Amino acid sequence: MVNNPHPIIESIVWTDQGVQYLDQTRLPWQEHYVITKDVETIAEAIERLEIRGAPALGVAAAYALVLSAAEARAENILRLRFEKAAERIRRTRPTAVNLFWAIQRMSMVLEKNKGSPVQEIIEALLKEALSIHEEDREMCRRIGRHGMSLIPDLAGILSHCNTGALATGGEGTAQAVITTAFSHGKTIRVYADETRPLLQGARLTAWELRKYGIPVTVIADNTAAVIMKERKVDLVIVGADRIAANGDTVNKIGTYALALLAQFHGIPFYVAAPVTTIDLATGSGDLIPIEERAATDLSIVAGTKIIPDDVSVYAPAFDVTPHRLISAIITDCGVLYPPFEEGLKNIRIHPAPLPDD
Amino acid sequence: MVNNPHPIIESIVWTDQGVQYLDQTRLPWQEHYVITKDVETIAEAIERLEIRGAPALGVAAAYALVLSAAEARAENILRLRFEKAAERIRRTRPTAVNLFWAIQRMSMVLEKNKGSPVQEIIEALLKEALSIHEEDREMCRRIGRHGMSLIPDLAGILSHCNTGALATGGEGTAQAVITTAFSHGKTIRVYADETRPLLQGARLTAWELRKYGIPVTVIADNTAAVIMKERKVDLVIVGADRIAANGDTVNKIGTYALALLAQFHGIPFYVAAPVTTIDLATGSGDLIPIEERAATDLSIVAGTKIIPDDVSVYAPAFDVTPHRLISAIITDCGVLYPPFEEGLKNIRIHPAPLPDD
Numbered sequence: 001m002v003n004n005p006h007p008i009i010e011s012i013v014w015t016d017q018g019v020q021y022l023d024q025t026r027l028p029w030q031e032h033y034v035i036t037k038d039v040e041t042i043a044e045a046i047e048r049l050e051i052r053g054a055p056a057l058g059v060a061a062a063y064a065l066v067l068s069a070a071e072a073r074a075e076n077i078l079r080l081r082f083e084k085a086a087e088r089i090r091r092t093r094p095t096a097v098n099l100f101w102a103i104q105r106m107s108m109v110l111e112k113n114k115g116s117p118v119q120e121i122i123e124a125l126l127k128e129a130l131s132i133h134e135e136d137r138e139m140c141r142r143i144g145r146h147g148m149s150l151i152p153d154l155a156g157i158l159s160h161c162n163t164g165a166l167a168t169g170g171e172g173t174a175q176a177v178i179t180t181a182f183s184h185g186k187t188i189r190v191y192a193d194e195t196r197p198l199l200q201g202a203r204l205t206a207w208e209l210r211k212y213g214i215p216v217t218v219i220a221d222n223t224a225a226v227i228m229k230e231r232k233v234d235l236v237i238v239g240a241d242r243i244a245a246n247g248d249t250v251n252k253i254g255t256y257a258l259a260l261l262a263q264f265h266g267i268p269f270y271v272a273a274p275v276t277t278i279d280l281a282t283g284s285g286d287l288i289p290i291e292e293r294a295a296t297d298l299s300i301v302a303g304t305k306i307i308p309d310d311v312s313v314y315a316p317a318f319d320v321t322p323h324r325l326i327s328a329i330i331t332d333c334g335v336l337y338p339p340f341e342e343g344l345k346n347i348r349i350h351p352a353p354l355p356d357d
Numbered sequence: 358m359v360n361n362p363h364p365i366i367e368s369i370v371w372t373d374q375g376v377q378y379l380d381q382t383r384l385p386w387q388e389h390y391v392i393t394k395d396v397e398t399i400a401e402a403i404e405r406l407e408i409r410g411a412p413a414l415g416v417a418a419a420y421a422l423v424l425s426a427a428e429a430r431a432e433n434i435l436r437l438r439f440e441k442a443a444e445r446i447r448r449t450r451p452t453a454v455n456l457f458w459a460i461q462r463m464s465m466v467l468e469k470n471k472g473s474p475v476q477e478i479i480e481a482l483l484k485e486a487l488s489i490h491e492e493d494r495e496m497c498r499r500i501g502r503h504g505m506s507l508i509p510d511l512a513g514i515l516s517h518c519n520t521g522a523l524a525t526g527g528e529g530t531a532q533a534v535i536t537t538a539f540s541h542g543k544t545i546r547v548y549a550d551e552t553r554p555l556l557q558g559a560r561l562t563a564w565e566l567r568k569y570g571i572p573v574t575v576i577a578d579n580t581a582a583v584i585m586k587e588r589k590v591d592l593v594i595v596g597a598d599r600i601a602a603n604g605d606t607v608n609k610i611g612t613y614a615l616a617l618l619a620q621f622h623g624i625p626f627y628v629a630a631p632v633t634t635i636d637l638a639t640g641s642g643d644l645i646p647i648e649e650r651a652a653t654d655l656s657i658v659a660g661t662k663i664i665p666d667d668v669s670v671y672a673p674a675f676d677v678t679p680h681r682l683i684s685a686i687i688t689d690c691g692v693l694y695p696p697f698e699e700g701l702k703n704i705r706i707h708p709a710p711l712p713d714d
Contacts, residue, residue: 028665191671194655196553196577199663202656206668217669220553220655222578222611226676229613254579256586260621261614298551298577299559302661306556308385311563312574314548319583 008211009165012051012059014130019063023050024166024200028207039068039085046092046099049198053167054241054277055136058098061089062129065106069122078118082110095250095291095318097242097279102132133169139274140170142332144180145354147237147272150328150335151181155188156233158224158262161195161252162204163239163272174237174272175208177330182214189215191233193224195252197298197315221254228265236262237330240273247323247340248285249273253316259325268327275331275348285320293317365568366522369408369416371487376420380407381523381557385564396425396442403449403456406555410524411598411634412493415455418446419486422463426479435475439467452607452648452675454599454636459489490526496631497527499689501537502711504594504629507685507692508538512545513590515581515619518552518609519561520596520629531594531629532565534687539571546572548590550581552609554655554672578611585622593619594687597630604680604697605642606630610673616682625684632688632705642677650674 012021018037025048026032034050036042042064045051051060068085072078086103093099109128113121151157157178161167164175171179182188190209194202202218209216219227227233236258242250249255249271262269282288295313299305307313329336329344334352336343369378375394382405383389391407393399399421402408408417425442429435443460450456466485470478508514514535518524521532528536539545547566551559559575566573576584584590593615599607606612606628619626639645652670656662664670686693686701691709693700 028663193579194553194663196551196579202664207665210665210668215669217671218655218664219671220578220610222550222553222614223671223673223676225614225617226610226673227671232671253577253583257579257582257614257618260582260618264617264621298575301658302663304659304661306385306551306659307559307575308564308567311567312572314574314576314580314584314589316580316583319580 009208011056011166012063012169014063014133018067019060021045021051021060022166024052024204025050028203037067037070039064039088042067043088043092046089052200053162054096054098054239055139055168055173055274056166057093057096058102058276059133059136059169061099061102062106062132064089065103066122066125066129069125072118075115075118075121078121079110093291094289095241098276101276105132136169138170139332140168140172140176142354143173143272143274143330144171144176146332146335146352147177147270147330148181148184149355150235150270150330151177151186151188152234153186155186155235156191157188158191158193158227158233158236158258159205160193160201160236160238160255160258162200162208164205164208166204166208167239173239173274174270175205177237177272178214179212182212189217191227192216192218193221193254194218195254196221197293200252224258225261228261228267233267235268235270237270237272240271240277241318242282242288243271243273243278243329243344244282244285244288245280245341245344246284247326247329247338247344249321249323249326250285250288250290250318251321253319256319256321259321263325269325270328270330271326272330275333278344280345285322288320290319291317366565368413368523369420369526371420371490375424376417378402378408378417379523381409381561382407384560394424394427396421396445399424400445400449403446409557410519411453411455411596412496412525412530412631413523414450414453415459415633416490416493416526418456418459419463419489421446422460423479423482423486426482429475432472432475432478435478436467450648451646452598455633458633462489493526495527496689497525497529497533499711500530500629500631500687501528501533503689503692503709504534504627504687505538505541506712507592507627507687508534508543508545509591510543512543512592513548514545515548515550515584515590515593515615516562517550517558517593517595517612517615519557519565521562521565523561523565524596530596530631531627532562534594534629535571536569539569546574548584549573549575550578550611551575552611553578554650557609581615582618585618585624590624592625592627594627594629597628597634598675599639599645600628600630600635600686600701601639601642601645602637602698602701603641604683604686604695604701606678606680606683607642607645607647607675608678610676613676613678616678620682626682627685627687628683629687632690635701637702642679645677647676648674
């Protein structure tokens with residue numbers, strides 16, 4: 001059996017009219033696509049989480065940099081606009097390493113083409129952005145293939161946040177493991193925790209899995225321990241926004257609690273992420289900056305304020321899961337088992353071959 | 358220092374016009390009181406969680422039984438109506454033992470007054486219901502006094518659901534411990550987890566604590582592990598819907614996870630509940646029926662559906678916290694430490710004296 005080469009949902013694509021993205025804040029109520037040539041629109045879409053998911057942010061950043069350069073007539077103007085756009089995008093979300101990594105790749109292309117005709121520079125930037133996107137699609141396929149053997153038949157799977165097509169340029173990270181196992185004939189049920197504050201599990205993962213025809217049950221975040229105790233789930237699989245050199249993993253708030261609860265119940269806890277998420281320059285998770293979101297992320301649900309005025313709110317967007325709680329890290333270059341340090345260092349250099357079907 | 362003898366908020370009171378209750382589903386948006394003489398209105402209010410909290414349910418059930426009898430002109434009619442009302446109320450929420458306990462007390466009064474003039478029976482029923490309510494107020498005061506020494510000065514306290522005046526006929530259970538410590542001059546900050554699905558922490562606890570002037574910060578349920586790791590909280594205190602003979606505690610969904618996370622982080626985990634919550638006839642928590650709420654509790658927030666259609670939902674209302682995870686049980690008759698079995702058996706017979714101020 002072969003995976004569907006194109007994901008069912010494309011959250012972000014390059015078109016002749018500019019970047020087209022699906023506004024994820026309107027899901028599941030509306031499937032609303034935005035087409036824009038404006039860098040600021042994309043930057044704000046990232047800040048508002050209309051575009052979200054670490055890999056998708058890398059793709060969006062790359063396309064935004066193409067847009068920043070597209071109308072320039074002289075190289076110095078192009079460079080000024082590019083730098084301004086890069087600076088703007090860096091400020092949107094501090095935790096996702098893919099954003100910085102994509103900007104770096106695009107900057108290198110700009111350097112390499114120094115002195116070339118402006119039109120050639122723009123074409124080189126577009127080519128690089130399209131490559132980043134295509135590599136992302138391929139990354140998703142590879143994560144799915146490497147990870148699927150970890151999913152037993154008849155598995156109950158607990159997922160957190162959204163790690164699917166909406167979060168990436170392809171089929172997803174953790175969710176690609178699920179969809180690949182499913183497309184290879186495994187019977188599964190996904191328990192999607194709703195993932196407060198922004199309900200990515202309830203709104204996005206449930207919406208995506210239904211499109212794939214995968215059985216999904218939504219639970220409140222605080223119900224995860226109960227379904228573990230009731231043996232409804234056999235494993236937990238999550239994505240990652242950044243993985244430190246020792247394997248400590250930054251991911252959506254709530255991940256750390258799930259990892260602790262999984263360990264207590266003897267349930268494997270898997271992280272699935274591309275190798276671009278690995279940040280070898282950062283030794284451990286406590287060194288990674290954690291974005292704190294605005295109080296309104298938590299206090300306003302679907303337009304209604306659910307917390308009395310003048311009550312304070314603490315809403316970190318991410319947390320750090322210590323490497324000791326992680327059973328395996330599934331990447332596009334293979335699956336790593338503890339201790340992670342050596343593997344994380346070498347996996348880009350010595351990727352594992354893709355498993356046979 | 359003396360506690361305020363009257364709680365600031367009265368969630369349920371008996372008036373000449375019938376029962377007056379605060380509709381908790383409208384908080385924090387509206388402070389809307391309902392006055393009714395209709396048993397069905399109260400039964401539905403209990404089902405819809407307009408009236409909620411184990412002790413408050415006992416008070417509401419008692420008043421509803423007074424209402425059922427109030428218009429009867431003959432004893433046989435009175436008994437028929439009483440039985441029908443009792444039957445209706447028993448069906449509202451299966452987990453709260455206080456409901457059954459209050460019905461039993463009222464039935465005993467009915468038995469004791471067999472053959473008395475109807476008006477005397479009605480008066481005896483009202484007297485008993487008012488006693489249940491007054492005992493509940495006293496119970497709250499005593500829980501607060503017994504528990505306050507467990508709250509260190511400058512404590513960060515994690516609370517779950519709502520255990521305050523809204524949940525009881527008095528100042529609350531777990532929350533009475535907090536308000537009593539505060540009124541005795543201790544500096545505290547409460548972290549109220551929002552408590553999905555019905556947001557009792559975000560809507561009700563935050564609203565109440567603001568009325569008392571107690572600093573409160575709302576967090577998502579999935580953020581509890583992070584504030585424990587960050588040492589923002591020194592203890593967790595929760596209420597109970599039922600306590601089995603061995604100390605296993607049934608409480609709002611999410612409690613079990615908090616107890617596990619507290620144990621992992623070395624943070625004490627306290628349960629505060631009246632002795633009427635102790636169910637000696639039930640040996641352990643796994644024997645207690647757990648109410649499963651309708652999917653809409655989770656899928657609709659403030660009137661908006663947040664989960665796509667046709668996606669299944671699993672929404673148990675309660676979970677069981679094994680006694681091994683509980684540091685102490687604070688009751689109106691004193692504080693119990695593990696192992697709980699003997700203490701739970703004897704505490705009604707040999708209550709501890711109230712601590713001095």
